[in-house]
Amino acid sequence: xxxxxxxxxxxxxxxxxxxxxxxxxxxxxxxxxxxxxxxxxxxxxxxxxxxxxxxxxxxxxxxxxxxxxxxxxxxxxxxxxxxxxxxxxxxxxxxxxxxxxxxxxxxxxxxxxxxxxxxxxxxxxxxxxxxxxxxxxxxxxxxxxxxxxxxxxxxxxxxxxxxxxxxxxxxxxxxxxxxxxxxxxxxxxxxxxxxxxxxxxxxxxxxxxxxxxxxxxxxxxxxxxxxxxxxxxxxxxxxxxxxxxxxxxxxxxxxxxxxxxxxxxxxxxxxxxxxxxxxxxxxxxxxxxxxxxxxxx
Numbered sequence: 001x002x003x004x005x006x007x008x009x010x011x012x013x014x015x016x017x018x019x020x021x022x023x024x025x026x027x028x029x030x031x032x033x034x035x036x037x038x039x040x041x042x043x044x045x046x047x048x049x050x051x052x053x054x055x056x057x058x059x060x061x062x063x064x065x066x067x068x069x070x071x072x073x074x075x076x077x078x079x080x081x082x083x084x085x086x087x088x089x090x091x092x093x094x095x096x097x098x099x100x101x102x103x104x105x106x107x108x109x110x111x112x113x114x115x116x117x118x119x120x121x122x123x124x125x126x127x128x129x130x131x132x133x134x135x136x137x138x139x140x141x142x143x144x145x146x147x148x149x150x151x152x153x154x155x156x157x158x159x160x161x162x163x164x165x166x167x168x169x170x171x172x173x174x175x176x177x178x179x180x181x182x183x184x185x186x187x188x189x190x191x192x193x194x195x196x197x198x199x200x201x202x203x204x205x206x207x208x209x210x211x212x213x214x215x216x217x218x219x220x221x222x223x224x225x226x227x228x229x230x231x232x233x234x235x236x237x238x239x240x241x242x243x244x245x246x247x248x249x250x251x252x253x254x255x256x257x258x259x260x261x262x263x264x265x266x267x268x269x270x271x272x273x274x275x276x277x278x279x280x281x282x283x284x285x286x287x288x289x290x291x292x293x294x295x296x297x
Contacts (some may be wrong), residue, residue, distance in 0.1 A: 050074040084127035085144050085184030088115045089176065090158070093135040093167030095193045100222035103281045107218045110281040111189035112158045114216065117289060118187065119154045123147075128184075131157055134172045135165035144182070169194045173202025177209050187214040191223075192265065200268035207272045214275040217265065221282045226254050 050063060053073035061075045090111055099106035105113075115131065122129040123146065130144035131154045140157045142150075169190060180186070186206050192199055192215075206213050222228070228247035262278070269276040279288050 050076060083146065084122070084125075085130075085182045086118075086122050086127065087130045087132065087144060087176075087180060087184065087186050088119060088154075089173075089186060089188045089190075090115055090131070090133045090161065091135070091167060091169065091188070091190035091192075092133045092139060092161045092165075093193075094164055095167070095191055096218070097162075097164075098191075098220055098223070099281075100220050103220050103222070105281060107191050107220055107281055108161070110279075110285065111216070111218050112161070113285055114218075114279075114289060115187075115189055116155060116158055117285065119151060121293075123151055129154070132176060133157060133161045134167075134169075136168040136172075138172060138175070141179075144184075167194050170198025170202045173199065174205050177202065177205035177211075180206075180209065180211065183210050185212045185214065187216060189216045189218055191218050196261065196264050196268070200265075200272075203269070203274055204272050207274065212275075213272070215265075215269055215277065217276065217278045219278070219280055221280050224258070224280055226251050226258075 050066065051074065053062065053075055063074050063076050066072060066074045092108060096108040096111065097106050099109075119129045119131065126146055128144040128146040129150070131140070131142040132138060133140045139161065142153055142157055167190075169192070173188075176186075188203070203213055203215065226247070228251075231244070231246050266276050268274075275292075277288070277292055
């Protein structure tokens, strides 16, 4: 196993995920016959509707029962089964590098592990996966492929992704929504510490293009609980200034603002039928991924 695989693919996690299939709940478009519905009507397995016979149509699909009842020539149409196309979007901005004392890894490292595990699983089920890393601009774009060797390229991108720049999530999402022509699943891994309305507008753009969207909101436990109780200097990230403060005086106001932040995100996602998953970096990645994938079955 290459170094990157050893770093981001936990065998214990992957072995427990083998029975879980990442299925699209919405109609998706694919390249070849597989396990997911296509919006195109062909002559495949699952019946969709009837249409009137026109000269030159294949008579094998003539519905003789309809002909006997109504004296009309109608053909059976079926929904084609196609493969899933999934694009994984990873926020690699500076705020993602944060790791508190009690967190086992930074938000960026946790997101990398989650993305690598899902990429592995998607390729195992013979579907296509792509990868995008970004901060204030797109840093890497790996186009979707179902080739098992494609995992090496994705891991290579993850290995050299570092959180050093500011983020511009909203504009990046709009750009990617225009680039992704094939409808499928888009999974965003980010702490979302950016303009919420701009982020939701970008996600809405994906939904307008008829992609299914999953939002993995990655946060450090200290960001959620605000456990600080002694006067300290908070270091600013992504251009924010340092702040010397008394945490106990700020805690209630901070937690109130955090709840408003969560509410805006969840409400916006609910309106657009986007899956919102809040993930803390002190949670078991195995439990987070397995629970979410099981809920999709």
